[in-house]
Amino acid sequence: xxxxxxxxxxxxxxxxxxxxxxxxxxxxxxxxxxxxxxxxxxxxxxxxxxxxxxxxxxxxxxxxxxxxxxxxxxxxxxxxxxxxxxxxxxxxxxxxxxxxxxxxxxxxxxxxxxxxxxxxxxxxxxxxxxxxxxxxxxxxxxxxxxxxxxxxxxxxxxxxxxxxxxxxxxxxxxxxxxxxxxxxxxxxxxxxxxxxxxxxxxxxxxxxxxxxxxxxxxxxxxxxxxxxxxxxxxxxxxxxxxxxxxxxxxxxxxxxxxxxxxxxxxxxxxxxxxxxxx
Amino acid sequence: xxxxxxxxxxxxxxxxxxxxxxxxxxxxxxxxxxxxxxxxxxxxxxxxxxxxxxxxxxxxxxxxxxxxxxxxxxxxxxxxxxxxxxxxxxxxxxxxxxxxxxxxxxxxxxxxxxxxxxxxxxxxxxxxxxxxxxxxxxxxxxxxxxxxxxxxxxxxxxxxxxxxxxxxxxxxxxxxxxxxxxxxxxxxxxxxxxxxxxxxxxxxxxxxxxxxxxxxxxxxxxxxxxxxxxxxxxxxxxxxxxxxxxxxxxxxxxxxxxxxxxxxxxxxxxxxxxxxxx
Numbered sequence: 001x002x003x004x005x006x007x008x009x010x011x012x013x014x015x016x017x018x019x020x021x022x023x024x025x026x027x028x029x030x031x032x033x034x035x036x037x038x039x040x041x042x043x044x045x046x047x048x049x050x051x052x053x054x055x056x057x058x059x060x061x062x063x064x065x066x067x068x069x070x071x072x073x074x075x076x077x078x079x080x081x082x083x084x085x086x087x088x089x090x091x092x093x094x095x096x097x098x099x100x101x102x103x104x105x106x107x108x109x110x111x112x113x114x115x116x117x118x119x120x121x122x123x124x125x126x127x128x129x130x131x132x133x134x135x136x137x138x139x140x141x142x143x144x145x146x147x148x149x150x151x152x153x154x155x156x157x158x159x160x161x162x163x164x165x166x167x168x169x170x171x172x173x174x175x176x177x178x179x180x181x182x183x184x185x186x187x188x189x190x191x192x193x194x195x196x197x198x199x200x201x202x203x204x205x206x207x208x209x210x211x212x213x214x215x216x217x218x219x220x221x222x223x224x225x226x227x228x229x230x231x232x233x234x235x236x237x238x239x240x241x242x243x244x245x246x247x248x249x250x251x252x253x254x255x256x257x258x259x260x261x262x263x264x265x266x267x268x269x270x271x272x273x274x275x276x277x278x
Numbered sequence: 279x280x281x282x283x284x285x286x287x288x289x290x291x292x293x294x295x296x297x298x299x300x301x302x303x304x305x306x307x308x309x310x311x312x313x314x315x316x317x318x319x320x321x322x323x324x325x326x327x328x329x330x331x332x333x334x335x336x337x338x339x340x341x342x343x344x345x346x347x348x349x350x351x352x353x354x355x356x357x358x359x360x361x362x363x364x365x366x367x368x369x370x371x372x373x374x375x376x377x378x379x380x381x382x383x384x385x386x387x388x389x390x391x392x393x394x395x396x397x398x399x400x401x402x403x404x405x406x407x408x409x410x411x412x413x414x415x416x417x418x419x420x421x422x423x424x425x426x427x428x429x430x431x432x433x434x435x436x437x438x439x440x441x442x443x444x445x446x447x448x449x450x451x452x453x454x455x456x457x458x459x460x461x462x463x464x465x466x467x468x469x470x471x472x473x474x475x476x477x478x479x480x481x482x483x484x485x486x487x488x489x490x491x492x493x494x495x496x497x498x499x500x501x502x503x504x505x506x507x508x509x510x511x512x513x514x515x516x517x518x519x520x521x522x523x524x525x526x527x528x529x530x531x532x533x534x535x536x537x538x539x540x541x542x543x544x545x546x547x548x549x550x551x552x553x554x555x556x
Contacts, residue, residue, distance in 0.1 A: 007440060099524070101385040102404070102438035108379045126380070127439075134440040160380035161405075162285060162412040246377070 001080045003087045010088050010135055017085055018046035023138035025129060028052040029069040029183040030078050033173040037142040038082045040170055049136050050079050051088045053095065058124030069186050088136070095131060104130045106153045106160070109247055113240055114149050114271065117262060125150055126157050133163050141165055146172040146180050148258055148273045149247060172272070174200065180272045187268040195233035196265045202227035202239075203274045206259055210276045215253040217241040220276075228263060237262035237269070244275060279358045281365045288366050288413055295363060296324035301416035303407060306330040307347040307461040308356050311451040315420040316360045318448055327414050328357050329366045331373060336402030347464050366414070373409060382408045384431045384438070387525055391518055392427050392549065395540060403428055404435050411441050419443055424450040424458050426536055426551045427525060450550070452478065458550045465546040473511035474543045480505035480517075481552045484537055488554045493531040495519040498554075506541060515540035515547070522553060 004010045014021070022041030026034050041048045052075055059065035072089065079087055103123050110122035133141065141158075143151045151169045158167050173181045178200035179193075188196055206224040214220055221241050228236050241250050244258040256278030262271045282288045292299070300319030304312050319326045330353055337343035350367065357365055381401050388400035411419065419436075421429045429447045436445050451459045456478035457471075466474055484502040492498060499519050506514050519528050522536040534556030540549045 011442065099386065099434075100438055101387065102435050103383050103385070104380065104439075105383065106380045108377065131438075131440045134442065137442070156377075157380050160378055160409075161382075162409045164289065164412065164415070 020139035021047045023141045024050045031181045033181040047085045049086045055128045192266045198231040217250045235264040298417035299325045301419045302328045305332045309459045311459040325363045327364045333406045470544045476509040495528045513542040
């Protein structure tokens with residue numbers, strides 16, 4: 001496994017990799033969710049490239065860019081064990097050298113949900129992924145369903161800008177008690193960690209109601225909302241029942257939807273989602 | 279020479295072209311300026327691709343998108359004679375299929391001059407060029423110095439987004455009387471065509487003053503402004519003496535500058551520029 005930092009090193013090593021190349025973009029502090037993407041990439045490509053970059057432009061000034069967990073040596077050990085060919089760990093100066101001034105924005109699908117609570121977040125995500133795509137030039141790129149809106153934004157950007165890349169979205173990986181794996185789970189103290197299980201319990205309560213015949217969007221959301229509100233450490237930011245491609249909020253009877261939520265557990269902001277119907 | 283319309287056709291033909299590939303993006307209605315780019319691309323690449331697309335997203339609603347001159351058969355004859363390998367003539371629906379929603383913006387270098395008079399112009403330019411780059415995947419791309427700010431915007435975008443493409447800017451090609459070649463010159467009636475020569479005469483007057491020792495930015499601009507104001511059919515939009523890379527307006531003594539202008543001749547908006555010093 002080779003590890004590179006600069007764009008020139010990356011291009012040099014990349015040009016010698018057998019095709020097709022699969023790319024797994026990450027912010028590091030890897031968990032089983034990331035590793036599931038790496039394993040899928042490993043089965044589908046001759047070469048696997050992983051990027052590790054905590055992207056400053058997708059964090060707002062008040063957010064957790066500085067405190068975001070990092071452990072590069074542990075990450076490299078995990079990736080080596082998965083048979084990854086190349087790891088790119090650019091610095092902010094490599095990604096955004098002065099006088100950097102170009103941004104990729106995806107409009108409609110970025111606007112609601114995470115886009116509403118994190119105004120410049122998806123501009124940062126789309127921009128850094130466009131840069132990763134151009135630098136690595138993979139045939140396939142792998143993202144997790146846990147960040148459902150991010151996956152839709154990236155898929156839209158990939159189509160809209162004619163990137164010749166297949167975007168593959170892999171299932172959310174969960175802890176035994178249902179909590180979606182996230183590098184941010186490390187922020188939770190033991191009491192909060194227990195409380196955080198309310199998120200997936202709320203989503204599955206609505207999912208079960210759907211399977212039992214409930215179709216009304218408002219009532220499905222009400223069921224999930226009630227579960228979350230039963231947990232004193234949880235504070236709901238949004239609970240959405242939306243079209244799974246456009247993310248337009250649904251009303252009345254639903255047949256296929258993305259049920260998604262953002263919840264503060266103490267000071268830690270967590271997101272999760274389930275697909276219903278379809 | 280092959281001519282294709284859809285993205286799928288383009289990719290199919292492109293994949294069989296010998297490398298390296300040179301791309302010349304155009305809006306058609308080709309003149310000697312375009313052909314000079316094609317000839318340069320022909321000497322430097324194994325294959326030459328030309329795109330012809332009057333890009334609606336770089337025109338404001340009140341501008342000349344509808345009336346922009348078009349003559350595809352003439353263009354194809356000219357390109358065939360130059361030994362071009364592949365011509366891509368996408369439709370607006372091929373370039374911007376519903377639900378299109380992704381934009382590339384280049385901030386600082388887009389803001390002034392053309393960006394001030396044509397607010398969304400460079401967003402449209404950067405977006406369509408990013409799409410052309412991803413679709414054609416050239417090793418080199420060719421632009422004219424006549425659109426100096428456009429060339430800087432594209433060069434900045436190419437670096438910022440890590441496109442592995444060399445951007446080559448070729449000299450402005452002029453009519454015998456100095457008027458910079460432009461598809462929009464066709465809008466001029468004979469009287470306006472004569473009046474339009476004032477633009478290059480103004481720029482060269484300032485250039486000559488520089489060569490004779492005048493270094494003050496304001497006085498250099500004053501010399502050019504005075505020449506343009508001597509022509510009753512000409513109405514000055516801007517006259518700038520700016521840093522040739524950042525386009526920041528210069529003050530006091532200048533050593534190297536882009537002297538650029540936009541002038542209405544009757545209702546026809548024309549731009550031109552010269553480099554001084556350096």
